[in-house]
Amino acid sequence: MRDQLASLIDDFRRFDRDIAVVRYEGNRRRVTTYGELARLAGRFAAYLAEQQIEAGDRVLVWAENSAEWIAAFYGCLLRGVLAVPLDATGSADFAARVAADVNPKLAVGDTLLLDKLAAARSGPAIPALAFEDWLEHLPVAEMGPISGFTRESPLEILFTSGTTGDPKGIVITHGNVLASVGPIEDGAKPYLRYRWLVHPLRILHTLPLSHVFGQTMGLWIPPILTAELHFESRLAAPRLIELIHGERISVLATVPRVLALLKSHLESTHAGLAERAAASRKLNPWLRWWRFRAVHGEFGLKFWAFVSGGGALPGLLEQFWNALGFVLIQGYGMTESTALITLNHPFHVAAGTIGKPMAGREVKLGPDGEVLVRGEMISGATWQGGALRPREDEWLATGDLAERQESGELKFLGRKSEVIVTAAGLNVHPEDIEAALEEQPEITACAVVAMETPTGPEPCAVLATRGTGEQIAEAIRRANAKLPEFQRISRWVLWPEPDLPRTSTGKVKRKPVAAWLQRIQAVAAAPTSGSPHASTNGGPSADWLLSLIAQITGERNRGVGDELRLAEDLHLDSLGRVQLAAAIEERLGVVSGTGLLEDVETLGDLRRVVTTGTEGPSHPSGQTSPVGSPGREQGTEKAGTEGLGTRDVGAREQATGNGEQKTGTEGLGTREYAAPARYRYHYPTWPWWKPFQWFRVAFFETILRPLTWILACPRVVGPPKPLPEGPLLLVGNHVTAYDGALIQYALAGPWRRHLAIAMSGEMLEDFRHGRNPDWPPGHKGFYLFGPPAYWLVTECFNVFPLPQLRDFQSSFAHAGKAMDHGYNVLVFPEGTRSAAGKLARFRAGIGLLAKQSDVPVVPTAIRGLGEMKTGQRRWFRSGILEVHIGEAIRFRPQDSEAAITVRLHEEVERLLGNEPAS
DSSP, rough: OOOOTTHHHHHHHHHTTEEEEEETTEEEEEEEEHHHHHHHHHHHHHHHHHHHHOTTTTEEEOOSSSSHHHHHHHHHHHHTTEEEEEOTTOHHHHHHHHHHOOOOSSEEEEEHHHHHHHHHHOOOOOOOGGGGHHHSSSSSSSSOSOOOOOTTTTEEEEEOOOOOOOOOEEEHHHHHHHHHHHHHHHHHHHHHTHHHGTOSOOOEOOOTTSHHHHHIIIIIIIHHHOOEEEEEEOOOHHHHHHHHOOOOOOOOOOOOOHHHHHHHHHHHTTHHHHHHHHTTSSSSHHHHHHHHHHHHHHHTOOOOOEEEEOOOOOOOHHHHHHHTTTTEEEEEEEGGEEEEEEEEOOSEEETTTTEOOTTEEEEOOOTOOOEEEEESSSSSSEETTTTTOOEEEEEEEEEEEEEEEEOOOOOEEEEEEOOOOOOOOOOOOOHHHHHHHHHHHEEEEEEEEEEEEEEEEOOOOOEEEEOOOOHHHHHHHHHHHHSSSOOOOOEEEEEESSSSSSTTTTTTTTHHHHHHHHHHHHHHHTTTOTTSSSTTTTTTHHHHHHHHHHHHSOOOOOOOOOOOOTTTTTOOOOHHHHHHHHHHHHHHOOOOSSOTTOOOOBBBHHHHHHHHHHOOOOOOOOOOSOOOOOSSBBOOOOOOOOTSSOOOOOOOEEEESSSSSEEETTTTTTEEEEEEEEOOOOOOOGGSSSHHHHHHHHIIIIIHHHHHHHHTOOOOOOOOSSSOSOOOOOEEESSTHHHHHHHHSOHHHHHHEEEEEEHHHHHHHHHHOOOOOSOTTTOOOOOHHHHHHHHHHHHHHHHEEEEESSSSSHHHHHHHHHHTTTTTEOOOTSSSSSSSOOOOOOOOOHHEEEEEEEEEEEEEEESSSHHHHHSSOTTTOSSSOEEEEEEEEEHHHHHTTTHHHHHHHHHHHHHTTTTOOO
């Protein structure tokens, strides 16, 4: 067994080239190897030494999960510095109070969070180092571990989340972690000889690293198994299933809330799945796997297990996943116990229990059923009031209630502090009632809290629901039928938002729910009481969707009602729809298929999408691309939505013989085409294969580039400074169909040979299916040159579709994938070809793409094409054609999408020789 944790860094170096971390951020997939992780940790340890931060000093770590987070933690470990991790979803006020208590010598993390911390502090500023600036500030030399580590050496201080009172931190030592993880490492050793059969083991990690269970699955288990750790913060069920399948994930480490979202998604897409699962519980595992092979196919054949923690797992949820033939591992523990106290054996699961105590843990039940535990993994000290305070009692009172089964497993009953003692003197465990209520499909979330009545406290269910009042009443009746009489619910209140407030690990926050219930009771009892669901300080808003839209648009609408139109009344443009879809996905796990909610016209339509998951318009309308792409020639843009540079165009549908819908835009002198609903845009990756790359480079260097010089002889100007290594995002003005080739001609070899160009998705789709983009609506027939044109332009210029009307979020994802493969991406943000070369307003989505991609952006401009196009100059070697390459711009995380769009438009205007409009 290890004596201290710094030895893990030696393992990192031994696994040098194996992938350690994959992080999905924006539209990018960022990979870090074990060797890179070890070097980052060593460099950060050297930085701490440079800053004279010594053993025992404290360093705040406040960031989303990432390789940098892990490197910062291990760097602190090497230096003997106490890391103080903070929940990335926590408040700046709480972070400031923790900082005041621990008096850190340094704060590291994400720029946005560090800025919030600086703004929330009233005392002296804390020296800060943002992860975004690491490579510039970390020394090149590395530092190894200091001497003198023992099992008693403190490692970190973990503060549990809270909103009031003085924060209290749990001090975790090397010995605590080793005692917690050691039995797992010892148990895994007999199986490590077979790991080559499944190597690499990939763990999809959705837990915060600031949480002790998240650290177990993110910091300690992966090095033992040489596993890949995949970080994903978007917890929508379709996204997770797609990721598990596409990345060939083996294990999902998550919380019960995510398992419930996945279950709901599968039940909505597989008719009768819940009933078939219930009928299959007595079958052996192999038969269950075969019966539900379609579900296993969705997840991918390499995926086999869920590891659940951070909260109690409802029995129905456990039975569902076991019935489908998946392994479900459930552990029980807490921060003071350095994660695990008990664990369900993955191949001998005792249904409905939290497993048996692990080796090295002594567990007993108190007279009232409270779980008491002692052992080397129990934290021996806390941090409070600016000092470390030893814990006096050797037994840890967990505050959890349980009962021991005959087989030795523990069955979790609930929190001791949350037991409701009714007026009749009966003890009611909220978890039992909540489990019965959450089995009902109409109820999305539930918290049972005490309500004061004239006769004393009684349980009241606060419900987040989908469905009508009659349906909810029927759901409660069904739930009560499964409960003993003394636990049956006779009082319930509907929470006005779609989900109850939760912690970062998915647990419902009972205190805010109970406080809200008290407030609405007080409002209802007041002589001039209004609606009990009216907004109150600290409570949920009367209409959370309106509040969410107001946060995105920055405008507070005075109207109320589901008839409100998103565009005209609520001023939600195309970019706003993307942000709204992302916010709803993050909050509820409801995904719009295109990421745009483009078929949603009214607030009522939006509410239906959120509550039922079905997307469809009351009155269909078109939406333009928020970025724009090179496509068919158009007139100068006229209509627009002021402020962000997007435009929403009223459309009329014209049905064609092949089922296509084409959108006519009134008053613009132009046509825009929507791809048929039955077609999905195709995002090819075959042009990235080596033979096609070689052919494309040979074609451009030996044919197209010389031909461009002979015919046009464009003058190349810039860039003023050498361009950074790719990938880059390039933006330029759009005048003709040759713009992409001209910009590619102007780029230096390393950048032009690795270029992907966004092109009109509608035009590419027409070519691919044998349609001529210039045919009038309703025209039938097959365009013989369409498919060859599609294959040639895709191969010779490495183009990919950027649709004008829908599915552009998939285009963003493809652009990110191209960057991950080392390609620079060229986009024309006007979304239209200018008739006279005048620069049109940039679509606001270019700011979103730049923010998601997080790469340097290079503005470009082509001068002279406007004059040629209008017939004022000849084409052949005119002498006026110039391609200007600007300086690469690196945007900050604080920059908004709108500000990025404006800045890029100004830079292209300058390159064109024009003064940007004020």
